Amino acid sequence: MxxxxxxxxxxxxxxxxxxxxxxxxxxxxxxxxxxxxxxxxxxxxxxxxxxxxxxxxxxxxxxxxxxxxxxxxxxxxxxxxxxxxxxxxxxxxxxxxxxxxxxxxxxxxxxxxxxxxxxxxxxxxxxxxxxxxxxxxxxxxxxxxxxxxxxxxxxxxxxxxxxxxxxxxxxxxxxxxxxxxxxxxxxxxxxxxxxxxxxxxxxxxxxxxxxxxxxxxxxxxxxxxxxxxxxxxxxxxxxxxxxxxxxxxxxxxxxxxxxxxxxxxxxxxxWTPPFEFYPPEAPESGVPHSDESAPSGEAAALALARLDELPFLHVGHALAFLQVIPKPILTKAELSTTEAQTFQAMLGRPMTGRLSPLEEVRAIQYAAVSGQARSQLTLAVMYAEGVGLPRDYARAFYWFSQADRQGSPEAKYAMSTFFSLGMEGVADQDKASAVVYQIDGALAGFKPSAQRLRELLAQVSRAPRT
Known part of the structure; x- marks a missing residue:
């Protein structure tokens, strides 16, 4: 269409x-x-x-x-x-x-x-x-x-x-x-x-x-x-x-x-792009290479509008991992103007002192790219659910796999769900792999169950419809 x-x-x-x-x-x-x-x-x-x-x-x-x-x-x-x-x-x-x-x-x-x-x-x-x-x-x-x-x-x-x-x-x-x-x-x-x-x-x-x-x-x-x-x-x-x-x-x-x-x-x-966002590296001048791509289309606008469904705690954990703040915070109100400006400077964006919805998404993406398993898992669910970012199962699968490599038991079970349900964008539908992942998850101290996955999704976005 x-x-x-x-x-x-x-x-x-x-x-x-x-x-x-x-x-x-x-x-x-x-x-x-x-x-x-x-x-x-x-x-x-x-x-x-x-x-x-x-x-x-x-x-x-x-x-x-x-x-x-x-x-x-x-x-x-x-x-x-x-x-x-x-x-x-x-x-x-x-x-x-x-x-x-x-x-x-x-x-x-x-x-x-x-x-x-x-x-x-x-x-x-x-x-x-x-x-x-x-x-x-x-x-x-x-x-x-x-x-x-x-x-x-x-x-x-x-x-x-x-x-x-x-x-x-x-x-x-x-x-x-x-x-x-x-x-x-x-x-x-x-x-x-x-x-x-x-x-x-x-x-x-x-x-x-x-x-x-x-x-x-x-x-x-x-x-x-x-x-x-x-x-x-x-x-x-x-x-x-x-x-x-x-x-x-x-x-x-x-x-x-x-x-x-x-x-x-x-x-x-x-297929997924080579980067989550343009690498904000900087030459000797110190001016970082900002990502100036403008999210466009109805799907992108709707995803950003749903960002409020994501508890700010996850942004707080990402900012703490990036050493923007000394420890995780629960609410946006706890983020000082100076701390917000510090992160905006890292991205090469205008230092308004108040994070925009896109910059909150960038915080989780930045932490995920930098290797934080928690943010990788959060980002995977955001893509799977269309919260903050347009729904993209290929990218969701990629970030679930990254978190899985770091031993996340929740990611292991989510990966098995992708294999067994045959999510769009995932070519490998080997159900034997699903069994392996479920066993692997149990050995990691996580009992795989539909209820546990539902709780995970509810924690980082919204409760899935049944």
């Missing part, structure tokens, strides 16, 4: 406003020459854009500027993605102490994969008003500069650093929903260029793609049909018509691809 929303309208309005801004600016500014890109090559002509942020080195100013750019970049703004990459990897990054080659590579890759960088955005009539092909030419120059910057950075990275770039790119695209999944499918598809773009629009010269030694930027994502099918399937599952069409076209393209169906669907149902 196709889900209807106002997002296409909002996107149309946003792009319309962007075009209107460019129409107004180009006659006045034209395409301005830009300095050399990282690696020493000229970045060519830069597309006109509103006045750049001041290049202050003050911590608070840098934090505000970077956060504003990240908000636009997470939302898919092509120019913000390029400007953000330059902020982290350009010549001035060292002076500002914002230099972070992995983060710079992430945003160059996302800009190169962004359709706004290569898809036509003006009609022939509008192009004549803008003075010919200048707007299209400067976008090509922006992409060429981004490619040169990415190539320069990747050429100096270890395999682990390149994997970190891939993981961060995948996470950001996964937060964009169906559009991001379609981009991920193209990045893995041999039918497209190295950045999911049409081959004729690639910033890499064709002769460089024909030799055995490909540019590093062309090999960041491995081409394979399984991932193409998986990401198109994830897009289609969200109700996206374009994702469904791409999936069917992909299936019809060859018998071998059609045969991937059942395996790729099973893999897609188990």
């Amino acid at each position: 196709v889900q209807h929303s106002d997002r296409p309208l909002r996107e149309s309005v946003r792009k319309g406003l962007t075009l209107a801004l460019l129409v107004a600016l180009v006659p006045l500014m034209g395409c301005e020459p830009r300095g050399k890109a990282p690696g020493g090559r000229s970045a060519g002509l830069a597309c006109p854009r509103p006045q750049a942020f001041l290049t202050s080195q003050e911590f608070n100013a840098q934090e505000q500027q970077l956060r504003a750019l990240r908000q636009q970049a997470f939302a898919g703004d092509f120019f913000a993605q390029i400007d953000l990459a330059r902020r982290y990897g350009g010549q001035e990054a060292e002076a500002r102490k914002t230099y972070d080659p992995v983060e710079a590579a992430v945003w160059y890759e996302l800009a190169l994969a962004n359709p706004d960088g290569f898809a036509p955005i003006v009609t022939a009539r509008q192009n004549r008003r803008l003075g010919g092909a200048r707007l299209e030419d400067c976008r090509q120059a922006e992409r060429l500069g981004a490619f040169n910057g990415l190539e320069h950075l990747l050429g100096r990275m270890s395999s682990d650093e390149r994997q970190e770039v891939r993981d961060r790119v995948i996470y950001v695209l996964s937060t964009q929903g169906a559009e991001g999944f379609r981009t991920l499918a193209r990045l893995h598809d041999v039918g497209f260029g190295p950045f999911g773009d049409p081959n004729e629009a690639s910033p890499i010269e064709p002769r460089k793609l024909e030799g055995r030694r490909l540019p590093a930027a062309a090999t960041l994502f491995t081409r394979n049909d399984m991932d193409v099918y998986q990401f198109n399937y994830l897009a289609a599952q969200s109700g996206d018509v374009a994702g469904f069409v791409m999936l069917k076209d992909f299936e019809r393209s060859s018998p071998g691809r059609a045969a991937l169906g059942s395996d790729a669907e099973a893999k897609a149902k188990r």
